[in-house]
Amino acid sequence: MSAKDRVLYLVNPGNDPPYRHGIAYNASFPPLGVISLATAVQEVCMSWDVKVLDGQVIEQEQILRFIEHGKPLVLGVSVLAMTYQNSLEIARAGKRVGSITLFGNDQAAITGRNMLRVRPEIDYICTADAGEKSLLQFLEFVEGKRPVGKVANLLYRDGAIVRRSDAEHEREFAAPFEALDLIPIPDRTLLSVELRTKYLQNYMRSHPRDTGATGVSTINRFRGCARKERPCTFCGIADLTIRASSPKMFWRDVRAAYEIGANRLYEAGDSVSSVPKYLERLLREKPSDLRWNAMVYTSARETSRKLIELYKGLGVFRANMGLESGDEVVLRRLKGTGDSSAQNVKAVKLLKEAGIPVYSSFVLGGPGETAESLENTVKFVRWLLDNQLIDGVGAHPLFPELNAVTGHLLLHAEEAISYANREGFKLRNVDLLRWMSDRWGNHENPDPLTISEDWAEIFCSVPFATLQETARRITDYAETLGMAGGSFFTDANDNVEAV
Numbered sequence: 001m002s003a004k005d006r007v008l009y010l011v012n013p014g015n016d017p018p019y020r021h022g023i024a025y026n027a028s029f030p031p032l033g034v035i036s037l038a039t040a041v042q043e044v045c046m047s048w049d050v051k052v053l054d055g056q057v058i059e060q061e062q063i064l065r066f067i068e069h070g071k072p073l074v075l076g077v078s079v080l081a082m083t084y085q086n087s088l089e090i091a092r093a094g095k096r097v098g099s100i101t102l103f104g105n106d107q108a109a110i111t112g113r114n115m116l117r118v119r120p121e122i123d124y125i126c127t128a129d130a131g132e133k134s135l136l137q138f139l140e141f142v143e144g145k146r147p148v149g150k151v152a153n154l155l156y157r158d159g160a161i162v163r164r165s166d167a168e169h170e171r172e173f174a175a176p177f178e179a180l181d182l183i184p185i186p187d188r189t190l191l192s193v194e195l196r197t198k199y200l201q202n203y204m205r206s207h208p209r210d211t212g213a214t215g216v217s218t219i220n221r222f223r224g225c226a227r228k229e230r231p232c233t234f235c236g237i238a239d240l241t242i243r244a245s246s247p248k249m250f251w252r253d254v255r256a257a258y259e260i261g262a263n264r265l266y267e268a269g270d271s272v273s274s275v276p277k278y279l280e281r282l283l284r285e286k287p288s289d290l291r292w293n294a295m296v297y298t299s300a301r302e303t304s305r306k307l308i309e310l311y312k313g314l315g316v317f318r319a320n321m322g323l324e325s326g327d328e329v330v331l332r333r334l335k336g337t338g339d340s341s342a343q344n345v346k347a348v349k350l351l352k353e354a355g356i357p358v359y360s361s362f363v364l365g366g367p368g369e370t371a372e373s374l375e376n377t378v379k380f381v382r383w384l385l386d387n388q389l390i391d392g393v394g395a396h397p398l399f400p401e402l403n404a405v406t407g408h409l410l411l412h413a414e415e416a417i418s419y420a421n422r423e424g425f426k427l428r429n430v431d432l433l434r435w436m437s438d439r440w441g442n443h444e445n446p447d448p449l450t451i452s453e454d455w456a457e458i459f460c461s462v463p464f465a466t467l468q469e470t471a472r473r474i475t476d477y478a479e480t481l482g483m484a485g486g487s488f489f490t491d492a493n494d495n496v497e498a499v
């Protein structure tokens with residue numbers, strides 16, 4: 001293979017047509033996963049020519065044309081549940097020009113086996129939570145320097161669909177708070193200035209008052225959640241193990257973004273409030289000259305004055321907080337016994353007092369959701385908005401990801417029946433429940449809208465349409481007050497630009 005053949009495209013596809021709307025921060029931040037993968041390849045496999053394509057800001061047709069003309073030897077695609085159809089189309093375009101196709105990211109990790117079983121356009125699947133090492137090994141395999149069986153976290157066909165499962169695939173990092181140091185500082189210039197300007201313009205459209213923003217980017221030097229052992233029942237994040245980078249690496253990464261003008265960073269860590277001690281270390285080592293701000297995912301249960309002081313010191317200027325429900329019973333079923341509306345109110349008040357805006361999200365259609373519990377949520381959100389305790393709200397029907405507790409209940413009828421009995425609510429359609437395992441159990445990618453409808457039909461006493469309607473009522477109310485609102489599965493009014 002000559003150096004000129006070593007062309008790798010890494011694509012973050014845009015959302016499939018039914019899922020283009022109602023996404024918070026839509027097209028406002030560059031996709032860190034593919035940028036980080038491309039950086040690792042640039043640093044280690046220097047003979048490879050790498051290109052990153054982002055379907056959030058370029059049209060699908062343009063991505064297909066790039067592939068047709070560029071004929072990449074390897075075509076890597078980052079696959080989520082709501083980008084699956086676009087991902088397949090991209091893979092087919094790759095196969096037409098002879099590319100080796102490799103899927104990765106959360107959805108590929110969850111249903112990858114089923115994808116490989118039915119889709120000849122997919123050659124390989126990477127199931128790694130952090131894919132850098134796996135991709136580098138995969139390129140060595142393509143160059144003939146490594147047997148396929150020695151590529152970490154790779155699913156492939158060998159008669160059956162196989163994945164090696166020896167120690168190489170296990171977590172090999174000894175120190176969890178340095179584990180992410182192995183991931184290089186992302187080269188954010190892999191996306192052109194023109195595209196970076198586009199993200200900023202999209203961000204400014206939803207945050208017109210943030211006049212100090214000179215550029216936006218994504219950072220991920222922390223992953224995981226303190227609820228790993230008892231996650232929220234709707235949480236489908238594949239790996240909630242707590243890992244981070246050393247403070248030194250964290251600040252090097254922030255500075256690298258800052259030096260190309262990005263002073264608003266989205267920390268993609270799953271729940272940053274899980275690690276106050278780590279935040280203290282970050283604060284101690286914060287360089288005094290950095291003027292930056294971060295938005296983070298944070299949990300109400302862990303919000304205290306101490307945490308907020310840390311956030312202020314660090315530069316956190318926006319909190320994304322899942323409040324999930326205004327109904328006490330449904331809230332407990334979604335998040336566990338440690339959460340309550342009173343605690344949610346306390347957390348948003350503390351953040352508000354400290355001048356940190358809160359973007360809250362709600363999941364409609366928790367186990368045993370009723371018309372009454374939905375009304376409790378509507379009243380709660382209105383109260384929060386009327387009292388200016390939150391600055392934005394997203395409301396979404398529950399999407400039972402197959403690796404979440406809710407997805408598990410959907411596929412395991414007997415467990416679902418015992419659960420409903422224990423919790424004291426009635427399942428609405430047990431016949432449908434009994435079909436779920438056959439319908440979705442071996443599916444390549446359960447369509448989010450359809451599987452969410454099935455969930456509601458079984459686990460809620462109101463139909464899916466009522467959940468959609470309630471989501472719309474909530475976000476419309478926010479918008480009439482001039483606040484950000486968004487609802488996945490329902491809206492069609494996004495105003496984002498592609499180039």
Ligand code: B12
Pocket residue numbers: 014015022023024025026027028029030031032033034036037075076077078079080081082083102103104105106107110126128129130131132134135218220235236237238266267268269270396401488
């Ligand atoms: C930050 C984030 C967002 C941001 C994204 C900002 C941006 N432009 O980057 C915003 C807020 C916009 C967002 C929106 C949504 N998100 Co989101 N988001 C996340 C989050 C918390 C982190 C993603 C991230 O950037 N991680 C850091 C990077 C470095 O890691 P990574 O992306 O996982 O990539 C690594 C590996 O996956 C792998 N990999 C990835 N792609 C590939 C490709 C190849 C070829 C290979 C080899 C490896 C590989 O290697 C990468 C580098 O280590 C994840 C949860 C999670 N922990 O993954 C959810 C998550 C991705 N989001 C999710 C969802 C549902 C949504 C929304 C639909 C929410 C909504 N209701 O509106 C929307 C729409 C998503 C979309 N398609 O646009 C789901 C997806 C579920 C699924 N199974 O598909 C996740 C997994 C959370 C969850 N389980 O609930 N999200």
Ligand code: SF4
Pocket residue numbers: 224225226227228230231232235236237270271299322
């Ligand atoms: S939804 Fe958020 S808080 Fe709940 S388990 Fe997942 S990461 Fe943690």
